[in-house]
Amino acid sequence: xxxxxxxxxxxxxxxxxxxxxxxxxxxxxxxxxxxxxxxxxxxxxxxxxxxxxxxxxxxxxxxxxxxxxxxxxxxxxxxxxxxxxxxxxxxxxxxxxxxxxxxxxxxxxxxxxxxxxxxxxxxxxxxxxxxxxxxxxxxxxxxxxxxxxxxxxxxxxxxxxxxxxxxxxxxxxxxxxxx
Amino acid sequence: xxxxxxxxxxxxxxxxxxxxxxxxxxxxxxxxxxxxxxxxxxxxxxxxxxxxxxxxxxxxxxxxxxxxxxxxxxxxxxxxxxxxxxxxxxxxxxxxxxxxxxxxxxxxxxxxxxxxxxxxxxxxxxxxxxxxxxxxxxxxxxxxxxxxxxxxxxxxxxxxxxxxxxxxxxxxxxxxxxxxxxxxxxxxxxxxxxxxxxxxxxxxxxxxxxxxxxxxxxxxxxxxxxxxxxxxxxxxxxxxxxxxxxxxxxxxxxxxxxxxxxxxxxxxxxxxxxxxxxxxxxxxxxxxxxxxxxxxxxxxxxxxxxxxxxxxxxxxxxxxxxxxxxxxxxxxxxxxxxxxxxxxxxxxxxxxxxxxxxxxxxxxxxxxxxxxxxxxxxxxxxxxxxxxxxxxxxxxxxxxxxxxxxxxxxxxxxxxxxxxxxxxxxxxxxxxxxxxxxxxxxxxxxxxxxxxxxxxxxxxxxxxxxxxxxxxxxxxxxxxxxxxxxxxxxxxxxxxxxxxxxxxxxxxxxxxxxxxxxxxxxxxxxxxxxxxxxxxxxxxxxxxxxxxxxxxxxxxxxxxxxxxxxxxxxxxxxxxxxxxxxxxxxxxxxxxxxxxxxxxxxxxxxxxxxxxxxxxxxxxxxxxxxxxxxxxxxxxxxxxxxxxxxxxxxxxxxxxxxxxxxxxxxxxxxxxxxxxxxxxxxxxxxxxxxxxxxxxxxxxxxxxxxxxxxxxx
Ligand code: FES
Ligand code: FES
Numbered sequence: 001x002x003x004x005x006x007x008x009x010x011x012x013x014x015x016x017x018x019x020x021x022x023x024x025x026x027x028x029x030x031x032x033x034x035x036x037x038x039x040x041x042x043x044x045x046x047x048x049x050x051x052x053x054x055x056x057x058x059x060x061x062x063x064x065x066x067x068x069x070x071x072x073x074x075x076x077x078x079x080x081x082x083x084x085x086x087x088x089x090x091x092x093x094x095x096x097x098x099x100x101x102x103x104x105x106x107x108x109x110x111x112x113x114x115x116x117x118x119x120x121x122x123x124x125x126x127x128x129x130x131x132x133x134x135x136x137x138x139x140x141x142x143x144x145x146x147x148x149x150x151x152x153x154x155x156x157x158x159x160x161x162x163x164x165x166x167x168x169x170x171x172x173x174x175x176x177x178x179x
Numbered sequence: 180x181x182x183x184x185x186x187x188x189x190x191x192x193x194x195x196x197x198x199x200x201x202x203x204x205x206x207x208x209x210x211x212x213x214x215x216x217x218x219x220x221x222x223x224x225x226x227x228x229x230x231x232x233x234x235x236x237x238x239x240x241x242x243x244x245x246x247x248x249x250x251x252x253x254x255x256x257x258x259x260x261x262x263x264x265x266x267x268x269x270x271x272x273x274x275x276x277x278x279x280x281x282x283x284x285x286x287x288x289x290x291x292x293x294x295x296x297x298x299x300x301x302x303x304x305x306x307x308x309x310x311x312x313x314x315x316x317x318x319x320x321x322x323x324x325x326x327x328x329x330x331x332x333x334x335x336x337x338x339x340x341x342x343x344x345x346x347x348x349x350x351x352x353x354x355x356x357x358x359x360x361x362x363x364x365x366x367x368x369x370x371x372x373x374x375x376x377x378x379x380x381x382x383x384x385x386x387x388x389x390x391x392x393x394x395x396x397x398x399x400x401x402x403x404x405x406x407x408x409x410x411x412x413x414x415x416x417x418x419x420x421x422x423x424x425x426x427x428x429x430x431x432x433x434x435x436x437x438x439x440x441x442x443x444x445x446x447x448x449x450x451x452x453x454x455x456x457x458x459x460x461x462x463x464x465x466x467x468x469x470x471x472x473x474x475x476x477x478x479x480x481x482x483x484x485x486x487x488x489x490x491x492x493x494x495x496x497x498x499x500x501x502x503x504x505x506x507x508x509x510x511x512x513x514x515x516x517x518x519x520x521x522x523x524x525x526x527x528x529x530x531x532x533x534x535x536x537x538x539x540x541x542x543x544x545x546x547x548x549x550x551x552x553x554x555x556x557x558x559x560x561x562x563x564x565x566x567x568x569x570x571x572x573x574x575x576x577x578x579x580x581x582x583x584x585x586x587x588x589x590x591x592x593x594x595x596x597x598x599x600x601x602x603x604x605x606x607x608x609x610x611x612x613x614x615x616x617x618x619x620x621x622x623x624x625x626x627x628x629x630x631x632x633x634x635x636x637x638x639x640x641x642x643x644x645x646x647x648x649x650x651x652x653x654x655x656x657x658x659x660x661x662x663x664x665x666x667x668x669x670x671x672x673x674x675x676x677x678x679x680x681x682x683x684x685x686x687x688x689x690x691x692x693x694x695x696x697x698x699x700x701x702x703x704x705x706x707x708x709x710x711x712x713x714x715x716x717x718x719x720x721x722x723x724x725x726x727x728x729x730x731x732x733x734x735x736x737x738x739x740x741x742x743x744x745x746x747x748x749x750x751x752x753x754x755x756x757x758x759x760x761x762x763x764x765x766x767x768x769x770x771x772x773x774x775x776x777x778x779x780x781x782x783x784x785x786x787x788x789x790x791x792x793x794x795x796x797x798x799x800x801x802x803x804x805x806x807x808x809x810x811x812x813x814x815x816x817x818x819x820x821x822x823x824x825x826x827x828x829x830x831x832x833x834x835x836x837x838x839x840x841x842x843x844x845x846x847x848x849x850x851x852x853x854x855x856x857x858x859x860x861x862x863x864x865x866x867x868x869x870x871x872x873x874x875x876x877x878x879x880x881x882x883x884x885x886x887x888x889x890x891x892x
Contacts, residue, residue, distance in 0.1 A: 023301045030300065039215035040208015042422070044373045045454040049814035052373060080208035093206040097198055100782045104651025105205030106374040106422025112206060130823075145827070153823040156814060158373045158423050159651050160789030161782060162825040 009073050013038065014082025022069050029053045031069035032079060040080035040109045044156070051155035054110035055079050061117035063154075080109035083116060092116050092172040101168035103159035111155045115169045118151045119143075119176060143173050192660040192670050196778035199656045200675065201420070201649075210420045213392035214377030214451045221379070222251055224440050224450035225303035226432070227293040227310050228459060229285045232319035232807025233525045236283040239293050240311040249302035251444055253310065255293040256280045260439050266405040269398045270429070270687070274496040274528045276460075278406065279432050280439070285314065286494050287527045288808035289459025294436045296448060319525035319807045323491045325362065325468035330489060330522045333499050341499065343507060343573050346514030348472075351483035355474030359550045363471065363543035363872045367800040367809075368464040369817055370532050374422020375457055380437035381447035387438065389416045393428045395687030397646040400680035402430040403438060418678040424650040426531035426689065427461040458812035462530025463800065465490035465500045467539040471547040479555045479562045481512035484572075486544060489520045493528040497521065500529065505540030505853075508621055508740055510548075511568035525807055531689065533790055534849040537622055538856070542794075542874060545618035545857030550870065558601065559617055559861070560587045560746075571740040579739040580837045582770030583619060586746035589833055590617070590768040594748040604868035611752035611761075614866025620745035620854035624772065624845035625692040628730035629685040631700035633662065633708050634722040640672045641705075642722070647677040647697045648688040652848055653779030654697070660775055661698045665705035683726075691743070691846030694775065696729070699842045703727035732841075741837070743771040743845045747788070747858035753866045755885050758878025762792050762859060765828040770835035772845030780847055784830035787851015792828075793820035795856035796875050 010019045011028075013036060020035050029046070032038045032055070041064060044052030048066040055064045056078035083090045092115045095101065102108040122143050127134040130150035131141045141147060148169045149162070157165065204210035229236075241253035259280035264273045279291040292312050297303035335341045352358060378391040387409065393399045393416070400416040403409070421428065433450045440448035452460060467490050474483035488502035503517035519536075532538075552559040567584060570577055591597065599615055600606075606613040631645040643662050649655040655675055663670040676682070686696035704727035711723060748766040753759070767788050774780045797818050801810045810816060830851065837843055860871050869884040 023299065025301050025305075033215065034300065037217060038208075039211055042212075042374070043214075044375070045814050047454060047813055047815070049454075050373065080206075084207060089203075089206065096206050097202045100198065100778050102205060102651075103653070103779075103782055103786055104372070104374065104421060104423040105201075105210055106212065106372075106651075108205050109208045149823045149825070153821045156373065156819070156821055158371055158425075158819060159782075160786035160793075160820070160825070162789065162820075162822045163785050163828050164782060165822065 007070065009070055011069065011072060011077060012075065013077045014079060024070055026069045027065050028067040028069045028072045029064040032064065038079050038081055042106055042109055044106065051114060052107050052110040054113045054155060056113055056117060061114050080113060083112065090116065091175040092169070095168035095172040099164050099168045099171065101164045102161050107155060107157045111157065111165055114152060114155045115172065118148070118169065119173045122147070143170065145170065192663040193775050197656055197660060197670065197776055199653060199779065200659055201655060212374055212420045212422050213379065213390050213418065214449060216379065216390050218379060218381065218447040220446045222296050222298060222440065222444060222446055222448045223300040223303045224294045224296045224436055224448050225300065225307040226291055226436065226450065226452065226456055227295065227307045227312065228456060229288060229290040229292050231285055231314045231316045232288040232321065234285050234317040235315045236285060236292055237313040237315050244295065244306045244310050247302065247306045247309065249298035250295065250306050251298065252296040252440060253293055254280055254439055254443065256283050260442055262406040262435065263408060268402045268405060273402060273430065276495060276528050277430050277432055277435050279435050287459065287525050288806060289527060291432050294440060296440045296444060321524050321526050321802050321807045322804060323466050323522070323524060325489055327522060330520050332518060332520050333497060339501065342518040344516050345573055348483045348485045348514040348516045351514040352472060352474040355482045356477040357475045357551065357554045359471070359473040359547050359554060361471055361547055361550060361872055363469045363546060365467045365539040365542060365874045367466045367802065368532060368794065368798045369458060369800055370425040370427035370461065370463065371814065371817065371819060372423030372425055372427055375452045375454060376428065376431055376433045376461055377449065377451040378434040378437040379447055379449040380441040382441060382445065385413060387414045389434060389438065391416055391418045391434055392421050393418045394424045394648050394650055394689055396648065396678050396680040397684055398687050399430050399434060403434060406435060407438060416680040418648060421648060421650040424688065425533045426535065428650065432460050454814060455812050458809050459527045462528060464532035464535070465492065465529040467500060467502050469502055469543040471543050473547050473551050475551055475555060477555065479557045479565045481510055481566045483514045484510060484512040485516045487518050488540065489522065491524050491526060491529065492521050493526055494523045496528045498529050500539065501536030502540030502543065505537050506544050507573040508571055508742055509544065509619065510566040511572050515573050533787070534622060534852045537849065537853045538794065541618065541620060541854045542856045542860070545854050546860050546872065549616065549861040549864065560591060560596065563587065563619055574740060576738055576740045579741045579839060580835055581744060582833055582835045583744040585833045586744055586768040586770050590746040590748050590766055594766045603865050610754045610756060612755060612866040613750065613752050614862045614864065615748065615750045616858045616861030616865055618747045618854035618857035618861060620747055620850050621742045622691055622850040622853055624695070624741040624743055625690050626699065626733050627686040627692055627696045628728065628733050629696045629700040630683040630726060630728045631697065631704045632682065632724055632726045633701065633704040634724040635708055635712055635718055636722045637718045637720050640674060641666055641668065642674040642676060643701055644676045644682040645697050645701060646680055646682045646685040647693060649677060650688050652688065652783060653776055654688065654694050656779060657694050657775040658697055658701060662701050662705055665702045666709060691848045695842055695844040695846050698844055699729045700727050702842065703729060737839060743769060743850045745769040745850050745854065747854040749858040749862045751859060751862040751866055753863055753881060755867060755881060758881035760796055760863060760876055760881060762826050764826050765792065767830045767851060769830065769832045769850060771832060771847045771850060772835050772837060773843035774832055775844060781830050783847045784851040785828045787849060788828050788830060788855045789820055789825055790852040791855020792825060792859060794852065794874060795859035797824065799875050
């Protein structure tokens with residue numbers, strides 16, 4: 001490996017620090033999957049078009065195929081492997097499992113990471129294209145099915161599990177609101 | 180061999196909802212798909228595809244690339260191991276597309292011309308991009324249109340007839356009070372499973388081991404053995420989790436490339452297709468051009484059904500999209516004519532894609548029925564009732580069960596069809612015109628011989644081994660429930676092991692035949708095992724295993740018309756000033772045999788209906804005539820329905836028992852898409868008064884049709 005194209009970086013993934021040599025061209029997605037053996041984050045397109053590679057960067061969702069690993073140094077990276085509380089599934093994971101919010105499961109880790117962020121974005125008052133009243137004083141809009149559909153549209157599901165994905169996100173949002 | 184009946188008095192796992200047995204692994208990211216299993220010394224292959232659509236490879240200039248860092252090999256037609264396609268596999272003659280690097284001919288754009296193998300995927304990718312391939316370019320022809328020169332009627336086989344005739348269609352049309360004569364088209368469509376095709380191959384003590392993502396590990400193993408002239412027992416293929424398939428995950432260039440490279444390099448090699456490569460390497464649904472002529476008496480009774488469909492194939496392999504076959508079981512008529520024609524062009528070979536034939540065929544015929552209902556001044560459901568056959572309209576065979584009208588009755592009740600004003604273009608809500616539509620659906624219910632092994636373990640549990648595949652269908656869970664009931668134990672006592680070619684011959688996950696075929700083999704073995712255990716005596720440490728083979732029982736099944744049926748309903752809103760079409764709700768009611776797991780079955784039906792919506796409004800691969808390649812071959816250029824495109828879709832079913840089938844399962848993977856696009860197109864007509872006979876119903880087509888009278892496009 002030519003020295004000019006490689007370096008050693010430290011990534012913080014699911015609260016753990018990993019120091020690893022990488023080719024500078026390595027995406028965060030490939031670093032997770034190929035170098036750290038965290039294969040829960042999926043590669044559906046490698047082009048930023050499908051959302052299968054969604055992870056949380058400092059708590060916000062991002063497609064990891066469009067991030068270079070070297071640019072993710074110093075950030076808190078959370079992957080699907082890091083969202084549950086030990087053996088206890090995250091409410092979003094539990095809802096996907098209970099309501100069959102998937103079929104092949106390949107889009108699922110990305111959907112779940114996205115949904116976790118959607119629920120937080122919504123609670124923080126972020127509007128979406130489906131929000132009727134976007135004035136700040138209007139407060140968070142109700143998290144209707146249309147709001148969920150709009151906010152989850154960066155995550156494609158070829159199996160066509162959207163109907164139950166929307167139900168799962170709504171149920172998880174309710175569960176978290178109640179908690 | 181005994182044949183067990185599917186249900187037992189004491190157990191009832193089948194029929195109640197169960198979450199997926201691998202569900203926890205899927206929601207935690209622990210489930211590993213084909214490209215995710217680590218191997219020591221793994222090398223990475225990256226394909227290089229042709230940039231011309233027809234011609235010859237003059238040279239592959241691998242010299243400069245070989246000196247790039249980490250490069251291990253460049254395989255091409257000049258140095259790759261030889262393979263043979265001179266065999267008939269489980270699903271027929273192989274598409275020569277899988278015989279990569281065997282000659283210098285390029286028959287289409289995106290044809291494999293080289294494989295670069297390197298220590299890392301970054302190195303392989305860079306070298307693949309840098310590899311210079313020179314061609315002798317020849318003029319290509321990718322222009323598909325109805326009746327174009329070169330169109331022919333393919334040869335029929337006993338199982339697959341290209342053309343059927345009954346009665347005198349022309350005479351009956353002439354005698355008809357009402358005639359519909361319309362042309363419909365559907366575009367090239369792609370499976371786009373979310374998981375790209377991936378395979379890892381390595382030689383382990385004289386055995387070829389392949390970790391793959393496929394619809395049938397035994398199928399792939401046998402074909403690889405044939406291709407590489409190996410003893411079938413020396414090839415093992417596994418495919419534990421599959422990220423969607425829809426017909427695209429059979430024997431494909433990625434497995435062949437991985438085996439070639441592993442053979443040459445004596446180390447494990449993984450080949451993963453890129454999203455863009457998938458658009459030319461894994462098949463697709465051919466575009467279709469269809470003409471439907473219906474002749475009826477004034478009261479809607481059909482005198483003539485004529486359905487002529489055309490699709491394309493490649494110059495290296497014939498694949499026929501059997502759109503016209505759809506009508507052969509649907510409606511009674513005095514005269515019937517159906518034919519599927521094909522034309523060979525300089526394009527990749529199309530293949531089976533979810534409901535091959537039925538998906539585009541139902542769009543044409545079920546749209547034409549709606550046009551006939553309009554002309555007769557009849558309700559579309561009443562028109563279908565009037566033409567309901569009591570035997571196969573063309574075959575004359577009895578139906579094993581046919582509950583189409585029960586689906587319409589239940590669907591009409593739940594959808595609120597009775598209140599519908601049939602006149603088009605009347606309902607307005609702000610900028611939206613509203614309409615509702617319906618269509619029928621059918622899909623064949625087939626079964627194929629399979630083997631299974633069921634073991635009673637010493638600890639009181641059971642292990643089932645069968646080369647089934649779970650491509651997201653829920654088959655692993657459904658088979659667990661089937662086995663539990665057959666063994667009279669709770670599902671927790673069953674260990675279901677699938678997707679390993681070492682488990683023996685079994686049907687692939689395809690044709691909506693997988694679960695029915697596998698369930699039959701498991702039920703048979705389980706029944707014999709119970710009889711064995713009933714004799715008493717302990718279970719030895721290695722357990723007691725019973726194997727089954729359903730070849731004889733499947734072969735003894737009486738000749739019948741065996742099909743699933745369904746009724747599709749859709750409500751749409753159309754904005755004629757922007758051309759936007761929104762589906763507001765869909766309902767599908769199906770008669771699809773015994774439903775094993777209601778939770779996952781509903782997902783299957785809804786998934787199929789979502790595909791129907793996507794087909795109606797979004798999906799379209801555009802082939803550039805100049806380059807012969809697709810325009811925007813990725814998930815931005817090829818849009819399939821995203822979350823915001825999909826409304827609340829409901830699916831349910833009616834009782835559908837088939838007394839002469841020991842299993843009673845009909846298969847549910849495909850019928851959900853059938854008729855769904857027609858129901859939406861019919862609803863768009865009801866909203867706007869304009870017929871859309873060309874899919875997808877894009878905004879520009881809606882806009883162009885504004886002010887038009889008869890139809891769009
Ligand atoms: S893999 Fe990153 S968006 Fe598709
Ligand atoms: S579950 Fe298969 S792509 Fe979403």
